[in-house]
Amino acid sequence: MTQATAYEHVVVDESGTPLIEGTTMKVVELVLETHAYGWSPDELQFQHPYLTLGQIHSALAYYWGHKEDLDRDIERRLERVEQIRRDVGPSRLASRLRAEGLLQ
Numbered sequence: 734m735t736q737a738t739a740y741e742h743v744v745v746d747e748s749g750t751p752l753i754e755g756t757t758m759k760v761v762e763l764v765l766e767t768h769a770y771g772w773s774p775d776e777l778q779f780q781h782p783y784l785t786l787g788q789i790h791s792a793l794a795y796y797w798g799h800k801e802d803l804d805r806d807i808e809r810r811l812e813r814v815e816q817i818r819r820d821v822g823p824s825r826l827a828s829r830l831r832a833e834g835l836l837q
Contacts, residue, residue, distance in 0.1 A: 740798070742791040751795055751803075753788045760792045761807055767793070 735744035735752070744754045751760040758781065766772050772780065774789045781789075796803050830836035 738795065740791050740795040742785075742788040743795045750806075751792075751799070753784060753792055756783065756788075758784065758792075760795050761803055761810070763789060763792050764796045764803065765807065 735746050735754070737744055738751070742754050743751055743760065745751050752758060753760070753763075763777055763781075766777060766780070770776075774786055774793065777789050778784055778786055827836060
């Protein structure tokens with residue numbers, strides 16, 4: 734079950750995560766791609782051809798309207814990834830590649 738928002742194409746799922754309606758694409762995923770790769774809305778659409786520019790612009794507008802909350806969510810997700818990395822430890826492949834000088 735999802736809840737509509739004031740932003741066309743953006744809904745909030747039962748866990749409170751904003752999504753592009755009719756997809757599994759989270760608003761934070763698009764935001765992270767703009768931050769990580771510097772992608773414009775046109776590039777986001779090229780990378781995700783199942784999304785319309787209207788959906789992408791609406792998702793980005795939602796982000797700017799809820800920036801503090803979504804930035805906290807992004808930070809929480811990044812902290813979780815780092816915790817998982819610490820718990821799992823280095824991969825054997827990465828260790829082998831470092832030993833061979835193929836990875837820093």
